[in-house]
Amino acid sequence: MKHSLLDIVINSKKRRNVLMLLNERDRSADEIKNLLDETSSSIMPQIRILEENDLVVQENGNYRLSEVAHVIINNMKPFVDSIRLFDQYPEYWTKHDIRRLPKHLQRRIAEIKDYKLQKPDLSHLFELPDKLVEDILKSSKVMIFSSFFHPAYPKLLQKLADEGTEISIVLTGSTIDRFKIDHINEINDFLKLENTNIYSYKGECGVEAVVVTNTMMIMRLFFSDGSFSHTRIISHDPSSIKWARELFIYYKNSSESIEKI
Structure with missing residues (x-):
């Protein structure tokens, strides 16, 4: 019995x-x-x-x-990826703000894949x-954008610099002011190193922070009301890392x- 293609594709998660x-490659019924x-x-009634x-x-x-299905799936993939992204932690996405992300990256946020959420223990909030530190220190290149001062930053940055890691950091004006108060000597020594670059960002912050390494991305979004959230999005997926790298470059270029x- 023929059905509307829209009904067939949209109204059944199993068929999707x-x-x-099958968009990846041909498969047997047992494989599927x-x-x-x-x-x-x-599953067999859906295949039929x-x-x-x-x-x-x-x-x-x-x-x-x-051939028709290939065209449909390739055009439908961003839609399905978006559902998968938001469906994994619906409460998180409902309470956090993606409106302030750069529009071109907001539209492609479904490129974040295979991610998990990490909420710190209140007794170890700072x-x-x-x-996480171990994974960051393993990287040969680290990019950090931060809209706030984290007490762990000075020690972490010094360790990275000592390892010869290529470091690029984008900080907001208020974050730089905090470094001036408590860590001015360390940060000026840090700036003298060939493998480090620090940038000052004065625009609107779409995220609290983003960290990108060779093998990982970490991001913190604001709550919908603009207040700070301590929950981290963490992913080791290449697509997620590429998306986060573009986000960092957007802030660095501004x-x-x-x-x-």
């Missing part, structure tokens, strides 16, 4: 998952069932509907997408987790280089 899976963690009785509506073709024992504080 089958189509997305196992990868989607479904039983034959639950896709076949009946010319979206899936069975060939040499495997299933593949039709400390960075050891595992900043002024600092030679001395």
Whole structure:
């Protein structure tokens, strides 16, 4: 029985998952069932509907997408990725602000994949987790944008500098002022190193902070009311890292280089 293609693709998560899976490559029924963690009785009726509506073709024992389905899926992928992003932690996204992100990156926020949320223990609110610091210190290149002063920054930056890590930091005016008060000697010594660059940003902050390394991205968004949130988005996925790197570069390109504080 023929159905509206819109109904077929949108109204069934199982059918969407089958189509997305076959967009990667042709697969057998057993592969589809196992990868989607479904039983034959639950997934085969959905595959038959896709076949009946010319979206899936069975060939040499495997299933593949039709040419029409390829076009639909490639255009639908950003939509599905967005649902997956927000569906993983819906309460978090409802309470946090993405409106102030640069528009071109806001539209592509679904490029953040395979992420987790990390909420610090209230008793260690102003400390960075050891595992996080360890991962940052392993990187040969670190990019940091921060709209606030974190007590762990001076020690972390010094460790990175001592390791010869290539460091680029974008700080807001108020954050730089805080460094001037408590850490002016350390930051000026830091600026003398060849592997470090610090920039001053005076525009609107769309995020509290973003850290990008060779293998990881960390981001903190503001709450919807503009107040600070301590929850971190962390991802090791290459797509997430690329997105976060573009966010950092956006802030860096809107900043002024600092030679001395």
